[in-house]
Amino acid sequence: MSGIVGYIGRHSAQPVLLDCLKKLDYRGYDSAGIAVSDMKTIGVRKEKGRVEDLEASLQLEPIPAGCLGIGHTRWASHGMPxxxxxxxxxxxxxxxxxxHNGIIENYQQLKKFLIAQGHRLQTDTDTEVIPYLLAHYDTGNFEETVRIVIPQLKGAFALAIMAKDHPNQIIAISYDNPLIIGFGSGEAYLSSDIPALLSYTKEIYPIKNGEMAILTQTxxxxxxxxxxxxxxxxxxVRWNQDELNLQDYGHYMLKEIMEQPEAIKRTLKDRLTESGVVIPEVDDFFAKRKLTDPERIIIVASGTSHHAGMIGKKILETMLDIPVEAAIASEFRCEHGRLDEKTLVIAISQSGETADTISALKEAKKSGAAVIAISxxxxxxxxxxxxxxxxxxxxxxxxxxxxxxxxTQITALVLLSIVLAxxxxxxGEGQIPALLDALHSLADDVEKCLVMTQDAIDQFAQVTNDQEHLFLIGRGLDYVLALEGALKLQEVAYLHADAYAAGEMKHGTMALxxxxVPVIALATQEHLRDKAINNIKEVKARDAYVVGITTTGDDEVSAVVDEVLYIPEAHPFLMPVLxxxxLQLLAYYAGIVRGYDVDRPRNLAKSLTVE
Incomplete structure (x- = not known):
């Protein structure tokens, strides 16, 4: 979850490293640092805080210039920032x-060994044992020394290493943790993630598990x-630099909310046809695995992806006659039911590098289960x-x-459910025609949602300015959506936002x-609307301030809430998308009203590559 960068080439390394670190600071922003070699000495500068703090320090007190170096933006896991x-x-x-990105699981044992050998370690981190081990086992040959040390490390990690006696080399290693090489003309780059490289190259190679990359200037x-x-x-890489620019938006979060119609179109492109859904990858998968009769489906994911998986569970259960479970990835590795060749696991991760989800995948594969990933x-x-x-x-x-x-994950799950059905x-085969019609208009419906709700949500967000608590309630798919809305408000606005199954309020939660107190009541599932209205009335009887989210023209919900937000009506499976x-806009504007950095919330990082 920290970010690693590296550069070796013909240009000054420092500005390249700083630029790449700024583009990676969503991976961690507790501290940042760089090391640059001028072929004689290695200059180092580190600062607590954002990359901009490091940059300001370097302007006040420069380090020697050089054409190769490594850098890091940190999300603290071991040791304070x-x-x-x-x-x-x-x-x-x-x-x-x-x-280093990742965790050295056996660092305590390694630290005890080093101290017993007379070394005096200075930090609280797990990382520090690595340079001390390299120095302890130094053979004079950089590559050979690295080969001696790496097998002693247990865990998932990515490393970039420089050596004082070999100032013209960078060695990079990946063990179940992402590290990408970017190739330029007479130069090379390292990065934990693709966006940092797009200004410089689109030709990349992800270092595979257990591989070592040796970078020199030639x-x-x-x-x-x-x-x-x-x-x-x-x-x-298919992405371009324009996709990384803020353009006219003040924050990436708002930009990405507004990009959803186009993102959904890309998810559907070449898969949603006039006659149905075609996913060649799934066809090939079934042909190779001969998985014609899975007895169980398990969806594993973390955070927001887990909420998408919970939506997928309900859809797949309706479309198929197979038990479906939505499991939290961090729990799955330690506790799960039967896994075998009759089990289909669907693993969901935006980055494809979420450590908990990858561990769950390994556990599934170890037991012979088939795995479909959505990434x-x-x-x-x-x-x-x-x-x-x-x-x-x-x-x-x-x-x-x-x-x-x-x-887009929900959209992909709907496509997959149609193919599997x-x-x-x-x-659920009989539902497919109606679902196909709804998918054809989904991107336009999302566009309408943005137009219909943005201004109203901006105004409602003012209500959250002096609030510390907010509740979201819903039934069925609306309850899962409430969980995601609460997570967004927690992440971005630092609100104590809780989601509850609306029918459970009377079993204890009503005491709160x-x-x-603001309550957001979701009532988008037509078959549950009457019960949802009854639950809203129960909350209103306790004098809560209730904002309803329902479909256009629903006068019954609007009659029992203080404020109503209308969205277009679509197939019930797609209402969690609309x-x-x-809810995303509310989290964004609430964070802005409350004065927080909505793109970089405290204590969080984008790609969680440690367990």
Whole structure:
């Protein structure tokens, strides 16, 4: 979840490193640092806070210029966010410099060993053992020393390393943690994520598990830890720099909310046809696996992706005659039911690098289960390790709070449910024609939602300025949507927002309803509307301030709430996509009203690559 960058080439490394770090700060912004070599010495500068704080420090007190270096923006996992704990970290003699993403699970044992050998470690981090081990086992050969040390490290990690005695080299390693090489003309780049590289190159190679990359000013070599050379298969990135620019928006979160109609169109493109749904990847998967009769489906994901998975569970259960479970990825590895070759696992991750989801995937594969991934990133770890991957094509998402990832994941799940219903002759086959019609108009309906709700939500957000508590209620799919809306308000506006199944309020939660407390009541599922209205009346009887979200022309809901927001009516399975729009906008505007950085919420990072 921290961000690693590196550069080696013909130009000054410092401005490249700083620029790349700024584009990666959604991965962590507790501290930042760089190390730059001028072929004689290695200059280091680290600062607590954002990359801009590091940049200001370098302007006041420059370090020697050089044409190669490494950098880091940190999300603290071991050790407080301090300058001392910031990366790059080095050994006591400043011979080796390391930037690290991930967790060294056995660092305590390694630290005890190093201390027993007379080394005096200075920080609270797990990372520091790496440069000390490199110094302790130094053979004089940079590559050989790295090969000795890496097998001693347990965990998932990515590293970029520089050595004082080998100032013209950078060595990079990936173990179940993303690290990408970017290729330029006479230069090379390292990054934890693609967006940092797009200003410089679109030709990349994700370092695979257990591979070591040796970067010099004349060459990039990929080797196994045993020394065997590997010819990297380079790929081209489809994104362009314009997709990373804010354009006329003040924040990436708002930009990405507004991009959802186009993102959904890309998810549907070439898959939604006049006659049905075609997903060649799934066809190939079924042909190879011969999985004609899965007995159980498990959807594993974390955070917002888990909420999309909960929507998918309800859709798949309706469309198929198969038990479907939506599991939290971080719990799945330790606790799960039967897994075998008759189990289909659907793993969802925007980045494809979420550590908990990847661990769940490994657990599933170990038991012989088949895995279909839904992800936004090509060549991600999740994509590489799955039997089949459905890309959402949502485009880069740089705000920490996921928005278009959520709506495109649900869209992909709906497409998948249609394909599976056809292949497995599910009981929901009869719903497919109506669902296809709704999918054809989905992007336009989302556009209408943005137009219909943006101004009203902006005004309602003012109500949250002096509130510390807010409740969301709903039934069925609306309850799952309430969970996602609450998460967004927690992430971005730092509101104590809680979601409840509306029918459960009377079983205890009603005690929290006090006069004037804001409640958002979701009533988009027609077959549950009467019961939802009864629950709204129960809340109103306790004098709550209720905002209803329902479909256009629903006078029954509007009659029992204080304020109503209308959205277009669509197929019930797609209402969680449409109704997500006002909740995303509410979180955004509430965060703005309350004075917070909506793109970079405190204590959070975008891609959670540690467990």
């Amino acid at each position: 301090t300058v001392e704990n910031s990366h790059p970290l080095c050994d006591e003699e400043a011979r080796f410099y390391v930037v 060459n990039v070599e990929i080797k196994t830890l045993s020394g065997e050379k590997i010819l990297p298969k380079k790929t081209s 936004n990133y090509r060549k991600s770890t999740l994509a590489r390790k799955s039997d089949c991957v459905i890309y959402t094509h949502a485009g880069p998402e740089l705000a920490v709070a996921a928005t278009k990832a959520y709506t 056809k292949k497995l002759h599910g009981s 309803i006090t006069p004037g 109704a997500a729009i006002p």
